[in-house]
Each structure stands twice: as C-alpha cells, then as structure tokens.
Amino acid sequence: MIVLYYEWKKDVVPLDRLHDEGLVALCLEGKREAFEELVKRYQRQIFSLAFRMTRNYEDAGDLTQEVFMHLFRVLNKFDGKRKFFPWMYRIATNVCYNALKKKPKDSYPLDNVIDFTPRVPDRNSQPEDYSETREIQQVVHTAIADLPENYRVPIILKYLEDMSYKEIAEVMDLPITTIETRLYRGRIMLEERLEKLRERGPKDGLSRSQKNAF
Amino acid sequence: MDCQEAKRMLFKYVDQELSLSEEKALNAHLHVCSNCASEFDQAYETHNLLYQAMVPVEPPVDLTERIMAAYDREVENQNSAAVEKSLWKNIITGWRSFIGSWQWKAAAVACCMMAVVLWSNKAVAPGPQLAVNNPSELHGQVDNVPQESDNVPAGGQETEPPSVQEPDNSKPVVPDKEDDPDQGTKTAPSKDPVKPKENVASPGSKQVIQLPQSTSGQTKLDSMEVVPLVENENRTAYRPALLGHDQTVYFLMEGDGSKEVWQVEMSEGAVAQKAPENTVLPGEDQERETVKGIPAWLSELEDVKKAVSVIYSWSPDQRNIAVNLGPAKDSGIDESTGKILLVRADGSQIVEGAKSGGGSSLVWSSDGTKVAFTDGFDYLYVLYVREGVLLQVTDSSNSFQKIGKLLWTPDHKKIIFEGQKNSKVPAGIYMARLP
Numbered sequence: 001m002i003v004l005y006y007e008w009k010k011d012v013v014p015l016d017r018l019h020d021e022g023l024v025a026l027c028l029e030g031k032r033e034a035f036e037e038l039v040k041r042y043q044r045q046i047f048s049l050a051f052r053m054t055r056n057y058e059d060a061g062d063l064t065q066e067v068f069m070h071l072f073r074v075l076n077k078f079d080g081k082r083k084f085f086p087w088m089y090r091i092a093t094n095v096c097y098n099a100l101k102k103k104p105k106d107s108y109p110l111d112n113v114i115d116f117t118p119r120v121p122d123r124n125s126q127p128e129d130y131s132e133t134r135e136i137q138q139v140v141h142t143a144i145a146d147l148p149e150n151y152r153v154p155i156i157l158k159y160l161e162d163m164s165y166k167e168i169a170e171v172m173d174l175p176i177t178t179i180e181t182r183l184y185r186g187r188i189m190l191e192e193r194l195e196k197l198r199e200r201g202p203k204d205g206l207s208r209s210q211k212n213a214f
Numbered sequence: 215m216d217c218q219e220a221k222r223m224l225f226k227y228v229d230q231e232l233s234l235s236e237e238k239a240l241n242a243h244l245h246v247c248s249n250c251a252s253e254f255d256q257a258y259e260t261h262n263l264l265y266q267a268m269v270p271v272e273p274p275v276d277l278t279e280r281i282m283a284a285y286d287r288e289v290e291n292q293n294s295a296a297v298e299k300s301l302w303k304n305i306i307t308g309w310r311s312f313i314g315s316w317q318w319k320a321a322a323v324a325c326c327m328m329a330v331v332l333w334s335n336k337a338v339a340p341g342p343q344l345a346v347n348n349p350s351e352l353h354g355q356v357d358n359v360p361q362e363s364d365n366v367p368a369g370g371q372e373t374e375p376p377s378v379q380e381p382d383n384s385k386p387v388v389p390d391k392e393d394d395p396d397q398g399t400k401t402a403p404s405k406d407p408v409k410p411k412e413n414v415a416s417p418g419s420k421q422v423i424q425l426p427q428s429t430s431g432q433t434k435l436d437s438m439e440v441v442p443l444v445e446n447e448n449r450t451a452y453r454p455a456l457l458g459h460d461q462t463v464y465f466l467m468e469g470d471g472s473k474e475v476w477q478v479e480m481s482e483g484a485v486a487q488k489a490p491e492n493t494v495l496p497g498e499d500q501e502r503e504t505v506k507g508i509p510a511w512l513s514e515l516e517d518v519k520k521a522v523s524v525i526y527s528w529s530p531d532q533r534n535i536a537v538n539l540g541p542a543k544d545s546g547i548d549e550s551t552g553k554i555l556l557v558r559a560d561g562s563q564i565v566e567g568a569k570s571g572g573g574s575s576l577v578w579s580s581d582g583t584k585v586a587f588t589d590g591f592d593y594l595y596v597l598y599v600r601e602g603v604l605l606q607v608t609d610s611s612n613s614f615q616k617i618g619k620l621l622w623t624p625d626h627k628k629i630i631f632e633g634q635k636n637s638k639v640p641a642g643i644y645m646a647r648l649p
Binding site for chain 1: 267268278
C-alpha cells in the first residue's frame with residue numbers, strides 16, 4: 001500500500017493573485033514560492049534600477065540578487081501595516097547605492113550600456129528611428145552616468161519609476177526640498193551636456209506637438 | 215513672479231509638482247517673458263530626452279533562477295546554523311551522561327560530525343564529510359555560500375558557533391549551467407541545483423550512497439523530549455489535527471459510547487476540553503486530496519521493489535521525495551530493519567538518509583529540513599535532512615506500542631502524534647519537542 005502525504009495544502013488563493021503584503025507574510029512562514037513570486041514581480045524594476053545605477057548588465061544582475069537576499073534577511077522588519085513597494089524600493093536603492101560607493105567608478109565599462117540598452121527603442125518612435133533613438137539613449141545614459149551620485153539617483157527614480165518628489169524623498173530618506181533641488185540641479189547639468197542633442201531638432205522626439213500634449 | 219522664481223519652477227511644472235495657483239502664476243509669467251519661455255522649452259526637451267532614455271531594462275532570463283538559488287543557500291545557512299547551535303549545546307550539556315559505551319561512541323561520532331559541519335573541508339576524512347554534504351546537495355544548495363552570516367539579522371544566526379565555515383569543496387561539483395551567450399550574463403555560482411553531482415549515482419546505476427554515521431546507528435541522539443498532552447485511562451484520544459491555531463491540538467475523544475472533538479493546548483499539563491460544537495477535523499479523504507504520484511523510476515528501484523512496505527512523502531518544495539522502506543522481503547532476521555531514502559524527484563540523487571525505517575509514518579516538516587518517521591517497531595525518529603543527523607525520539611525506555619498521525623507544528627519544532635503505550639491503556643496524544 002502506498003500512502004502519500006503532501007502537506008502543502010493550505011493555499012486557496014493562487015500566489016500570483018496575492019498582494020505583496022500577503023506574500024511577505026507567507027515568506028516569513030518560510031514559504032519559498034511566496035518569495036519567488038515577489039522576485040518575479042519586482043525583478044524587472046530592481047534590475048532596471050541596478051542597471052541604471054551601475055551601467056553594467058552583469059553587475060546589475062548580481063546587484064539585483066544582492067537586493068533580494070538583503071530583502072529576505074530583513075523581511076521580518078517589514079511593518080505589515082505599510083505598503084511593501086516603497087519599503088522594498090528604498091532597500092533596493094540603498095543596496096545599489098552602497099555597492100556604487102564600494103566600487104570605483106572606472107570599473108563600469110560604458111560599453112555595456114550601449115550593448116544592452118532596451119530592445120524596445122522608445123515609447124513613441126517609428127521603427128526607422130530605432131538606431132537614432134539608440135544613439136540618443138546612449139548619449140543620455142552617458143550624461144546621466146557622469147552626474148554625481150547625489151543628482152543621479154533622484155533622476156533615475158524620477159524617470160525610471162515615474163516617482164513623485166514625495167516618493168523619492170521617502171525612498172532616499174531626504175526632505176522633499178532636497179529632492180527638488182537635486183532634481184533641478186541635476187537636470188540643469190544634463191541640459192548643458194545634452195545641448196547638442198537638443199539642437200538636432202524635432203526628429204529627436206522633441207516635437208512641439210508632444211509638448212502640447214503634455 | 216520674477217524670473218529667478220520662474221526658473222526654479224520650470225522642472226516642477228514639467229514634473230507636475232506645482233499647485234494649481236503656482237501653475238497659473240508661472241503660465242502668466244511665461245506669457246510675458248520670452249527668456250523664461252525659451253528656458254521652459256529647453257527644460258521640457260531635457261525632460262523628454264530623459265523620459266525616452268529611462269525605460270526599464272529586461273533582466274537576464276535566468277535571473278529568477280539565480281536569485282532563488284541564492285535564496286536556497288541563504289535558507290540553508292540559517293537552518294544549519296540553528297541546528298549546529300542546538301546540537302552543539304546538546305552535546306555539551308549531555309556530555310556527562312554519555313558514559314555508556316555506544317552512547318560514548320555516539321557522542322564521539324557526533325562531535326566528529328560537528329567538526330565536519332563546522333570546519334569541514336577537503337582535509338577531513340571523506341566518509342563523514344560525504345555524509346554531511348550529500349543530503350544538503352539533495353536540497354540543491356551549494357556549500358560555498360558567501361560568508362554573510364555576520365550581518366544576517368534573522369534566523370537566530372547571532373549566536374552561532376564562532377568558527378562556522380562552509381566548505382568550498384562543492385564548488386567543482388556544481389555543474390556550470392550553460393551561459394546565456396545572448397545575454398552575456400555572469401554565471402552565478404549555482405544556477406542549476408537540480409543537476410547531478412559527479413560522484414552521485416544516476417538513476418540508471420541505482421547506486422545508493424551510504425551515510426557512514428548512520429550505518430551503525432551511532433548518530434542516534436536521545437535528545438528529544440516526549441510529553442503527554444492527553445492520557446486518559448478510560449477514553450481513547452486519537453487523530454490529532456492542527457486547525458491553523460498554532461498552540462491548539464484538536465483530536466477525537468472516544469469512549470463510554472461517545473465520540474467527540476476535543477482540544478488541548480500544546481503544553482505539558484494542559485487540560486483537554488471539549489472543542490466548540492462546530493469544530494470539524496479534517497477527514498482521511500481530505501488528507502489525501504493532494505496525493506501526488508511518484509516518478510516511475512522510483513518504483514522501479516530495486517530496494518523499493520523488494521521492500522515489504524513502502525511509504526513516500528514529497529518534500530514541501532516538491533523537489534525531493536522521502537521514502538520509508540520496510541526490510542527487504544528476502545532479508546534474514548538479522549538485517550530486518552528498514553531504511554529511509556531521500557531522493558531527488560528527477561532521479562539525479564539517491565541518498566540513504568537513515569538505517570532505520572519501515573514504519574507507517576513519514577512526514578516532512580513544512581520547511582523541508584526535517585523528516586519525521588517511524589520504524590518497524592514504531593519508534594519515532596527525526597532525520598535532519600541537510601545534516602544527515604538522525605535523532606531517535608522514542609526508544610525501548612520510552613516506547614509506544616503504536617505511533618501514528620504525525621504532525622509537525624508550523625514552527626517545525628514539535629511533532630504531535632497519537633500513541634498507545636501498551637495494549638492495556640487507550641491511545642493518547644503526545645508531543646515531541648526538538649532540541
């Protein structure tokens with residue numbers, strides 16, 4: 001006679017339908033699948049953040065892993081009454097930020113940025129603009145990369161995650177006014193560096209019509 | 215509004231961070247100041263460039279897999295640290311009582327094992343090392359875990375023995391999964407935990423790896439405490455169940471012509487009482503609803519075919535199967551013990567977990583680190599899967615004629631079971647506490 005036990009039977013709701021905070025609770029019970037679900041849910045965002053911070057595809061992968069391991073270790077400190085995402089993103093930013101500080105700047109070859117910039121060229125452009133879009137992106141990425149970290153991080157958060165000043169302030173644990181100033185100064189610096197691009201005119205996706213739409 | 219103020223506001227405007235009144239004021243200013251209007255265009259263009267460039271990046275396809283491999287290593291790190299700690303304490307506190315010959319040997323072997331667990335590397339005798347490492351391989355974890363335990367806040371790591379060193383010996387046997395050339399990603403230390411180790415039997419060869427320290431039963435440590443939760447002289451208590459209440463055990467109480475659901479707290483001396491009327495215990499059917507088939511190769515295994523009894527249990531992560539085998543049908547009386555096999559579901563590894571077995575119980579703890587089982591005499595054991603350490607919970611001095619319905623508590627630290635000490639007393643509910 002064969003008797004089989006399988007004790008994993010408490011699930012009623014599929015994991016991918018559970019909200020983040022529920023998954024965290026399951027993670028704390030040691031449920032591996034719950035953690036995996038969190039990883040699947042946010043790895044793209046964390047990876048993008050890490051990639052924008054490090055400018056290196058391989059490092060971004062390692063860093064993403066580091067972020068999730070750090071999260072796992074401090075998961076029991078998560079306050080279940082609050083939202084998971086900002087908390088997680090703040091940890092992710094800190095891990096990336098600390099990693100940047102440890103590693104000398106030179107060790108990030110900029111070539112990687114060129115090789116792995118998104119397959120989808122742009123949110124609006126036509127296929128024929130692809131190579132040009134890539135070129136523009138390259139220049140922009142290089143310009144961002146050259147910014148001091150203080151200014152780079154809020155700009156990444158602003159544009160990658162479309163965060164509000166308040167959200168960025170929460171993630172970086174700084175006053176909103178500081179964020180405002182940094183975003184302002186950072187973009188003024190970028191403006192100077194990107195002047196040439198802007199001079200190229202409307203084809204670079206800077207058409208007036210778009211502006212009006214905004 | 216002056217120009218200075220307007221300039222400060224340009225990006226806030228672009229970012230939609232201005233209040234309505236601020237926005238109106240800025241607009242009014244831009245209408246009359248061509249200089250600021252042109253700066254606004256510039257700011258907007260910069261914003262647009264950034265907006266276009268900052269799109270999410272697709273991560274490498276194997277990123278989830280890599281992270282989960284790291285997760286497995288982390289979990290193992292935490293668990294093994296906890297077990298090492300408790301065993302260590304156990305051995306030290308129990309030292310004086312280990313005077314009897316086999317017990318002394320057991321202690322010696324256990325210490326040796328601890329040494330392996332703590333300081334194992336290639337220089338240590340191969341036998342025990344194999345024993346310690348193989349079961350952990352079964353979990354797909356790699357031993358060359360980065361030494362991060364210092365800054366690990368959770369999982370009771372703070373007080374682990376000071377010199378815990380993970381061996382780096384498993385590095386060569388971790389198969390390098392093919393790199394993803396198109397992604398150009400760095401190969402993680404362990405990408406594919408399921409691949410077989412070089413020196414591990416493939417299902418074809420059906421070779422079973424021995425765990426030396428359990429071949430003579432010397433790793434049995436009598437360190438678990440069994441306490442009665444319900445012992446009634448007249449009525450039988452059986453079928454314990456945990457209904458999601460961490461500290462309450464529900465069970466059936468039968469006698470004097472009645473059969474009722476009762477409950478008792480998980481502590482020694484707790485008084486059992488009738489459960490609320492609407493309490494329903496899970497029936498046998500429910501317990502088996504998630505029954506899952508076993509791989510064909512496993513039922514074809516020589517040991518499995520020959521055994522007089524076979525019980526399977528899938529690990530919670532569904533990667534491994536524990537098998538409680540009775541003695542072989544043709545075995546003589548001298549070798550009439552069963553055994554526990556731990557196998558990878560894909561057949562890549564078969565490890566003999568214990569030289570005892572053959573009972574009717576076999577249950578994984580829900581974290582997959584331990585297996586509780588009974589042998590042919592209904593002695594209860596706990597096998598620490600990753601460490602290959604076997605704890606005997608009940609023995610001849612503390613025996614039950616029958617043991618069944620093993621349940622792990624959600625914290626994986628206690629086992630609740632129904633047991634009958636001898637045929638003169640009714641069955642009761644008992645609890646075993648892990649060290």
